[in-house]
Amino acid sequence: MIEVLCRLWDKIHPGKEEVERGCLACGMCCEAYGGYLHASPGDIERWRRLGREDLLALVSPYGWIWVDPRNGRRGDPCPFLQRGDDDKALCAIHEIKPDICREYPSLDHGRHCVRGIYIPRHPPARKSSVH
Numbered sequence: 001m002i003e004v005l006c007r008l009w010d011k012i013h014p015g016k017e018e019v020e021r022g023c024l025a026c027g028m029c030c031e032a033y034g035g036y037l038h039a040s041p042g043d044i045e046r047w048r049r050l051g052r053e054d055l056l057a058l059v060s061p062y063g064w065i066w067v068d069p070r071n072g073r074r075g076d077p078c079p080f081l082q083r084g085d086d087d088k089a090l091c092a093i094h095e096i097k098p099d100i101c102r103e104y105p106s107l108d109h110g111r112h113c114v115r116g117i118y119i120p121r122h123p124p125a126r127k128s129s130v131h
């Protein structure tokens, strides 16, 4: 229902066009926001269960990620953003990436990413930077 309302809003909102549907794996969102993320309790639990001490070491006591354990500062851009030969962006931890990345762009963003592209809640499976 909410998804339907979002699409309706997209249609009637002036100047807001659905340029293209689905993530292009350009990595722009990761570059823009990858240094301002936080881990959810579910992320912490998942990484603990998987024994991903390497990821847990990059979480601050307040849940901010990805921090340098040597100085507690967050990195920018995200250290897991990788560029392929085709210049497509890939997430090196795609299967276990943080919930905040998994859910982006959320309803708070009207399900439009930083490029203005509408990203459905359950897009077709695609290995990309965020979906």
Ligand code: SF4
Binding pocket: 022, 023, 024, 025, 026, 027, 028, 029, 030, 089, 113, 114, 115, 117, 119, 128, 129, 130
């Ligand atoms: S969601 Fe991110 S990677 Fe996908 S098209 Fe938008 S900015 Fe690019």
Ligand code: SF4
Binding pocket: 029, 030, 033, 034, 078, 079, 080, 081, 082, 090, 091, 092, 093, 094, 097, 098, 101, 129, 130
């Ligand atoms: S999707 Fe992956 S590469 Fe992009 S910001 Fe999140 S963890 Fe980093």
